[in-house]
Amino acid sequence: MMNLKHFSLMALLALALASCKKDDEVPPTSTPSTPGTTGTVKMSFEFVNGQNAFDMNANYVDGANHQVRFSAIKFYVSDIHLEDMGGSTVGDFHDTYLLVDASAPSNEFTLGSVPEGHIHMAHFALGLESAVNHADPTVAEFPLNVPDMHWSWNPAAGYKFLLIEGKVDGNGDGDFNDVEDKNVTYHCATDPMFREDELMAMLDVSAGSTVTIPAKVDVGTLISGLDLLADSVAMGGGAPNAAAMDGLVSAIALTGSGGSGGTGTVKMSFDFVNGTDAFDMNATYVDGSGNNVRFSGIKFYASGISLTDMGGTTVATFNSTYLLVDAAAAMNEFTLGSVPAGHVHMAHFA
16 A cells, blocks of 8 residues: 555634725625525545555455455445535535446536535435435436346345445465456445445635535545455445445545555645635724724634544544644644544544
């Protein structure tokens, strides 16, 4: 596995102030989006192996150090909804279904329109909710009508949420043509295999713009908890299937936020803004009582920084690191230190 490089945790400081000229009429505290002030949001998935591009013709290593070559990796994404920094929903794509396919030339999908503003979090499911899972695929539209993603001979099982197929090297000689080598078939299905995931998107949408939530799928992480020689065939919702689905949750991260193997460097940056606009020390702003304000200085300390993964486990602490964030500084980007390879989900700080 290649070593993780570095990634940034972006923090936006949204001033609860509305920018205006000195003689402007004071705007309302919150203004709803007006018709026509929307942008388009897309979501893309890039298959990788750590810091390297994924290649269907290359060999990879599972959690038991067996070499594997894949012929197919596919999974469903559904129930996508986007939130702003306050947790309010700004985009709801509950009925949008994506089939992410490692063999496809592109895995970029248009979700739809969202109001201009900030997209902070993207929440989504891996698999399909029960009602959709047990619907008739013969009358469904793409991608719910793809034959190899449904158990037509076992309708009770419904769709295959995750499909992994290939070969595993049974004798360690690096090829896949010996009698000791096995076919790998993972068809993860049934309602209990449904998983939820999320990404910190941190995207600003302006009217008429198109933004993309760029996710990566780290195949090394996906199979890091599997022994594909001991459990080469796993159909339905058994323990290996559950491990594969859990591995998929861990494998999906925002592009640029790490990978499998080694350690990486984490930075934290602060960007002063006013809503969706850049903050300007020479501009006039309005406080909560409608008074015009112009700033000569805004500074604060950040300390007690800790990072946790999706399970809430601490992956790094920087208790002796103290940051002085200054609105007048040319840059507010700080190097925190090293973190192990994997997924950083939340940053906690004082």
